[in-house]
Amino acid sequence: MRRILAVRHDRFPLRTPFRIARGVKTAADVVTVTIEESGVQGWGEGVPYPRYGETIEGAIAEIEGVRGLIEGGGTRADLAAAMRAGAARNAVDCALWDLEARLAKTSVAALAGVAPVGALASAITIGIDTPAAMVAAARAAATVPLLKIKVDRAGAAEQIAAVRAVAPAPRLIVDPNESWRVEDLADRLAMLRAHRVDLLEQPVPAGEDPGLGALAGAIPICADEALHTRADLDRLAGRYSHVNVKLDKTGGLTEALALAAEAKARGFGVMVGCMVCSSLGIAPAMLVAGDAAFVDLDGPLWLAQDRPRGARDDGGILKAPEPGFWGTPACA
Template sequence: MSIQFLAFAEAFPLAREFRISRGAKTQADVVTVIVTDGHYYGWGESVPYARYNESISSVLAQLDSVKDRVATLKDTTELLSILPAGSARNALDAALWDLRAKQTGKSVYALTGLSEVKRCYTAQTLSIDTPDNMAKQALELKQAPLIKIKLDGELVLERLAAISQASPKSRLIVDANEGWSPAQLSDWLPELKALNVALIEQPVPDTDDASLAGLNPDILLCADESCHTSENIDTLANYYQAVNIKLDKTGGLTEGIRALKKAKDARMQVMVGCMVGSSLAMAPAYCLCESVQFVDLDGPLLVAQDRADGFTFEHGRMSQPSPFLWGLPGQYGQQFLASTWQHHMTEEAL
């Protein structure tokens, strides 16, 4: 049965400016893919990321270049040889899983053999600001179980101290986005432990991973920008105790499952993470969360208006409501996707 798909850009304004060590953004720019077999429809979303030399236009061009090859796909594993790891493959992979759930009458959990997520607490993210403003952001979270803090190389201890004082019961994840030197990391580690930091994401540039060898820190170090696919895991296990699996890096759930297994085999802890996007982007990643140690899928909390029938959040607890926008059997959403398909096909024809 022939598969057709279309891809288009969408933008989600953010609830507030989101700032990391590499810059700030006020909206989430995403690529949405809809696939159909002529009867059923599926969809997915990805977030092109400039750090990996991606843009909306480059991802749309990638997808357009494989339309003929996708028409005869038998399953998502064939995508691994058609598209490289990245957000183009992620959006298409997600859409194909959703389509398959509709075709087979089985959930993506059943199709993949993954354990259905019963309970999940996600980190909630604070973007870089002054210590006082970051403390105010932390207070708004009302003692969230897990807070993720974006930092650069400035005022690190001052910012963390302010947040820890504002939310003393919260465990903290620090995300430096490659913004520290190995020397800074070594200097700050003892005090970070005292401030209830449980994990540090990618403290050093991915070119400096080897500098972490033999460090044996009291806080988990987690590879993020250094970790893309399952092929990276064995090397990273020499330097890190954890990896951050993001489907926009693995190129979708299909490879994400392989990366999760490889990390477990290497006895590494796992964070499932995200770029800033809607619940549609989080949904495939959520399927991995039953057996991981850290979840960071709060993207929908950062946008001003999420998609309909997306995740619900209560004091850090992330839940999949019913009805839900992705990955389940049945006719839910089919009329909307068919209408959206027709709208964009008409626009392309004009």
């Protein structure tokens, strides 16, 4: 039976503004794709990101451009050849995975040959705010396994110190979102070590990272904006110790699984992250995150209201969406 593809823009207001060095978000704007075949429907979600030149309108146009391919029975391999890596392809790729699993009455984990993930430790993120607000947020999350804080260039040392003072126990990721320069990092190494920072995520602009090679080994550094697909790994070697795999960058679960496997084979540590999104964006990412060194999938926790039956947080442990939500049969 012929497939039917549908695409729409969904908006999820946030429970509180989410601030990073690049700006502030008050809502998660996502593209939702559904693909129906033989009365069975699969779905997926992508988050267009302005940093990569993406918009909701542009993503929808990209998806409309492959309507004939998908409705004509195109595969995920066909999709990868027809679309660039990014949020639009992510939404379609994940919808195809979900549809395939539902039609076969099995799980995406089984189809992909990976272990199902029911729960995992995932970072709780603290956005940039006043010192008092960041301290309050850190105090509330002081017992979670992994904490991540967003910082800017000017106030980073104070922000890190304030959070660490009230949350000394969790492992700590610090994310400047490209707002530092290489010399800033060199000057702050002692401070980062003193506060036991476990991972520094994309401290400098992606195009200015050759200088990180001189600091290799000084502190674990993770590529985020500098990494999209496997094609980037050669360039990152010697500059970064870890890479952040996000499905909205890789263009879906298909490339994310391949990227994570190749990164590990090359000696990179793997982090699995997300945009601010709903649980529909998190469910497939959890399949990549099962054995990751760091997991940062708390996007839905920022929403005032998530999609029904989505992921839940329990003290820094992220629990997968309910069976039947995405990628699993309802009777699982």
